[in-house]
Amino acid sequence: MAEAAPLLRAASVCKTYQTPDHIGRLVLDHVDFILREGEIVAVLGKSGSGKSTFLRILAGLIPASDGSVDYRGVPVTGPAHGVAMVFQSFALFPWLTVLGNVELGLEAQGIGAAERRKRAVEAIDVIGLDGFENAYPKELSGGMRQRVGFARALVVNPDILLLDEPFSALDVLTAETLRNDLLDLWNESRIPTKGILLVSHNIEEAVEMADRILIFGSDPGRINAEIPVSMPHPRAWESAQFRQIVDQVYTLLTTVPGGGRRGAKAEPIGLGHRLPDASVQQLSGLVDTLTEAPFHGHADLPHLADELTLSDDELFPLLEALQLLGFAHVSGGDIDLTAAGRHYADADMLSRKTIFADAVLKHIPLAAHIRRVLDERPGHRAPAARFLRELEDHLSEEEAERVLDTLINWGRHAEIFAYDYDDEVLSLENF
């Protein structure tokens, strides 16, 4: 199916968000992309890499700041007819029945009642929901709700399906069933859809479904790599080829910013680095797991994820945090504890605090910065808002808050500083 006609094309798409101080924050940087007829493309990337924004620009839900998107050669200026979307949270209307939800898109197109009913019932049959036509979404399980989401998308006979992490709110078994059902419909051409774009954070899911995988890098978001997957369906998760592609994707996704590959020292990160969402408890538990059998300080990432029963988007922040703190390094889809990491693992609870504190102050510029400011101030107190403003130069408001919360969690544990929740003040009290 090489060089089939392009369905959807994005040409050097950029997206800038306005920050309060009117300096634009770039979230997408010149993204070029083509979705061809007959292919499934998956987009993988860390949270905050702008992949969701990119999907919404393709959908015509938000305008690009620069560059262009066209669908079958026509510029996209709003949601186009022929493009349907399935949402992570299902986005069903709670006050409409299954039938009402599925019919809504047809109703908006002004299609007559009889025709509407016929097509909706068909779509509900195809997606395996028959019998539930008159149920309200709240009566259904997560998997059934997402089936309604798919039926609602398919009933408008879309050319293109945009899937925004559609399986991530479902449990593993339900997700797999739904994924297989969708792949069957696609492979047997029982749906009119010509192309699917899937945003995901589950590597195996992407490798199972996609013909091509795009790896998004963060800050600003851009396409870092593209991996073709040319295995026939159905794809066995345990086959060597499948595992090899999974490893390759892991490698691409876990490379630290600045490229700390092959044990080379990672380049220093900036003040506004998007600190990963990892709690001290989790980090300490992960180091323990890595030290013990069967890993003994070295692990294959997919294996580790399985062992911990963590999903990729839960594991990646922990891996990044360990790397940032110099406790581990990741390369080629493997993770190794460093000397510092082993030292931390061998220490008792109190010494761990000290080692952690040293690592945070040494490797995380934001922590060092906060400590310096508190040291210099006469009362050794500073409002959290002060640091939040500094972070907002680099991150969105929401992300800035999340990053500061993460650091406060680390700093409190390491006893680098204290934090008063009621006054929102950082201080050196009690030390």
Next chain:
Amino acid sequence: MEQRWGLPLVAWPSRLRPNFWDLVALPLVLGLLALIAWGGMAMGAHYQIGETLPISLDPWRLPEYALRTVLRMGAALIASLVFSLAYAALAAKSRTAEKILIPVLDILQSVPILGFLSITVTGFIALFPGRLLGVECAAIFAIFTSQAWNMTFSLYQSLRTVPGELTEAARMYHLSSWQRFWRLEVPHGIPALVWNMMMSVSGGWFFVVASEAITVSGQSILLPGIGSYIATAIAERNLGAIGYAVLVMLVVIILYDQLLFRPLLAWSQKFKGDPTGDEDNVRPWFLIVMQRAQFFDLVKSAGLALNRSIDLALSFLASQWSGRNPRKREAMPAVSRFEHIFDAGLLMATLAALAWMAHFIHETVPLGEIGWTFVLGAITAIRVLVLIAAASLIWVPIGVWIGLRPRIADRVQPIVQFLAAFPANLFFPAAVVLILTFHLNPQIWLSPLMILGTQWYILFNVIGGAVSLPAELRLAAGNLGVRRWLWWRRVILPAIFPAYVTGAVTAAGGSWNASIVSEVVQWGDTKLTATGLGAYIADWTAKGDAAHITLGIGVLCLYVLAFNRLLWRRLYNLAAERLRLD
């Protein structure tokens, strides 16, 4: 089995066939329509100022009067609904409009409702010369002001918090803005809107009763209704007639509860996303009638058809319009320029209004009196605070006791709701009689009247707070041996605090309002007065002096606003930040 919202009629013609439930529903509806028509005609009757409408104390006239009162309430409710839809939509959709509309709403909320009546009645009478309709409108407007603001606020907030992915889904599937408003945004707001609407109506009975006896430039007009019946009974010192009025009011509120409150509340649950678990699964009988009777399906289908045709017309117009102006959104610099001009204009208008008001009051009222009104306000403020404290001391322990016993709480909650709805002003005469017989000091003993009707909000919310205390927390406290005073301080008081604040805010707001009718109370020719801002406003309203009324109400507003900002909002934030149980 459930209601089928949004399904077209054509699909199942068999649904048109009447069934057993129609036998119940049809007479009810037709009867209601006839009553509305009759009431409307009565409202349009001829009337000249100075004429007195005879109010008979014959108890057999009471049903008729009650009906007139209920019609007023209904008219106000419909007006409030229309107002909220338009106002909230405008505020939520336009950033420029929002800037002015929301603060204005915030102020309007603080204006004492009976103050609106004093100020607007002259204007309404001028609007319909020679007809009773003007006076009716003034009364309806006063009730409207007791309902519209919080309904609007709740709808505005709902419109602003529609889940992002739902909006995106609506856009992806090409719903027009009109469709999005009616199919997504309004339904999303319905649970909160219905709850606020029902609360408003409960609070509204008090104002219906108070607003029927209107004084215009020294002459009192009695609109036929329960309020006027009571006013006449008071003038004639007829305690028996007041008893009848209380009885009829009781029936009216029970009917309102059964025919409107419970069905609507149960129906609104369907618009909630996830079942919260504490829903009542018992469907009220009247809702069942409504849902089973085909007649209502017909009405609904007609409504949907109307909505659909408006949508078609609008999208036709929109396509015409966009054909001429292809996509000119995101013109950021121009927008911000316009905003600056708008802001400047707003500022000027505000300053002009301030200057005009200062001038108007200064012309007629000596400076010393302005200071005096502030002193009066302080006296009323002290009354409100002391009464809230006293009511809290009584009702918090009782509420906690009830709330921790779920089976009792289930029975008591509807009764308390009912008590909150019952217009407390019906009991004022009894209080006067008591004060007169026992020669009590009116300065002190009139005060409890202010909180007579609003104290129930404290009890109601405290019970709610105690009910929702997780069982595990109670068990943990018991396990740790936390008892008596420590238990109150560390467990139950923090747990019910957010709910208590909500109740206290409502009670305080209601008490400020009630001060206008409760600081001056009459029984025949005997008039009891308690010094305070409420009495000041009541006196000048009776004399019909616009400048003094404006001054009094302005000062009252300032006090209410100050209390909201300095006390209640802080407690609210504290409760929301630290003491939430989730």
